[in-house]
Amino acid sequence: MSMRTLQSEGAGVGPPELSPWFHNLHLPDGSQTAPDHPLGDFPGWKWRELAPHLPGDLSGKRALDIGCNAGFYSFELAKRGAQVLAIDFDERYLKQAAWARGQMGLDDQVELRRMSVYDLAELDEEPFDVVLFLGVFYHLRHPLLALDLVAEKTAGTLVFQTLTSPGDEPLDTPRDLSIHDRERMREPGWPRMAFIENELAGDPTNWWAADAACVEAMLRSTGMCITARPGHEFWVCEPAPEGAPQAEMVRSELDSATRRIAR
Ligand SMILES: C[S@@+](CC[C@H](N)C(=O)[O-])C[C@H]1O[C@@H](n2cnc3c(N)ncnc32)[C@H](O)[C@@H]1O
Numbered sequence: 356m357s358m359r360t361l362q363s364e365g366a367g368v369g370p371p372e373l374s375p376w377f378h379n380l381h382l383p384d385g386s387q388t389a390p391d392h393p394l395g396d397f398p399g400w401k402w403r404e405l406a407p408h409l410p411g412d413l414s415g416k417r418a419l420d421i422g423c424n425a426g427f428y429s430f431e432l433a434k435r436g437a438q439v440l441a442i443d444f445d446e447r448y449l450k451q452a453a454w455a456r457g458q459m460g461l462d463d464q465v466e467l468r469r470m471s472v473y474d475l476a477e478l479d480e481e482p483f484d485v486v487l488f489l490g491v492f493y494h495l496r497h498p499l500l501a502l503d504l505v506a507e508k509t510a511g512t513l514v515f516q517t518l519t520s521p522g523d524e525p526l527d528t529p530r531d532l533s534i535h536d537r538e539r540m541r542e543p544g545w546p547r548m549a550f551i552e553n554e555l556a557g558d559p560t561n562w563w564a565a566d567a568a569c570v571e572a573m574l575r576s577t578g579m580c581i582t583a584r585p586g587h588e589f590w591v592c593e594p595a596p597e598g599a600p601q602a603e604m605v606r607s608e609l610d611s612a613t614r615r616i617a618r
Contacts (some may be wrong), residue, residue: 369458373451378425382458388425388451398427404586405514406431409485413437416484419508421472422491426452426465432485433464440480442470473497475504476613482510492517494560498548499573503609506577506594513579515590518564520549525568546572576600 368386379389379397389397410416414436420429423441425448433439443449449467456465470478472491486509488502495501505513526544539545546569555561565573570590571581578599579592599605 369451369454373447373454376425376451377448378427378451380425380427380430380455382455383460384458388455401516401586401589402428402431404589405591408583408585408591409435409512409514411435413485416511417481418485418487419483420487420489421475421505422489422494423452423467424448424490426455426467428487428489429465430455430459430461432487433461437464437485439465440468440483441465442468442472442474444469444471472501472504473613475508476609476615478508480508482508484511486511486513489514489516490518493563493565496562498563498565499577500609500612502573502577503605504613506579506599507609509579509592509594511593512582513574513592515570515574515592516588517570518555518561519570519588520547520564520566522547522566522568525571528572544568577605578602 368382368388376389376392377397379387379392379399381387381399409432412435413432416437418429418432418437418439420426420432420439420441423429423443426441429439429441429452441452443452446469449469452465452467456462456467472488472495486505488505492498492502492515522543524544525546526542528545529539532539546566548563548565548569550563551561553559555564574581574590574592575595576599578595580595581590581592583591585591
């Protein structure tokens, strides 16, 4: 989703310097932060797709919301009782989230931190019960590095959402492929990720558009198994009991890429 083209044009509510808003938050006084959002009541309608796939009672659970923006999803998890760590690398969105958190009376339940997803490599906290990684993946130049870090911080449920490229029929790819058989990679359903050298939807921060087969293959390769697809471009996963297929190799590369000392 392109942040630049999909923000509310209108002023919404709250201090004027906080506008424009990407999240249409419904505040306790009945006002909304982006009532004229080009995607409608966003992300409320996406939450309504996802909500039945998460426990109604998250009391005592810890959640991590990566790329939290103005905090819509963090607030929904907190309303279900979770203690939420909400991270984003953009100070402007964190200011929106901090203001809205106060309006909603959730200061004690939602902690906001300015952090990049790559900083998870050094986050000294146990893996979380619920992790949201929504709308961030395609903005990253190093998506699989980020996904490995996200998987490492997931003890329970990971919810993943990304902009995709067309194609929704995964192929049952072979365990190994002869170097002479590479034509098969052009078959429909072979996992593919399109690189966007310049811009997509006017947004130069859109770098990669994976198709559904590629999303699912990458999730599996980080050691997750897919348990549900609540809607278009939406996946719910949990750690596979057997772990990542090549866990040691993945871990060692991750340690090198993030320059942390192998534990
Ligand atoms: C398209 S918005 C998605 C917001 C929200 N997660 C949702 O699904 O509605 C992308 C968000 O990710 C944040 N973001 C982009 N790259 C990031 C990174 N490397 N680390 C943390 N946040 C990032 C942006 O600042 C923005 O708030």
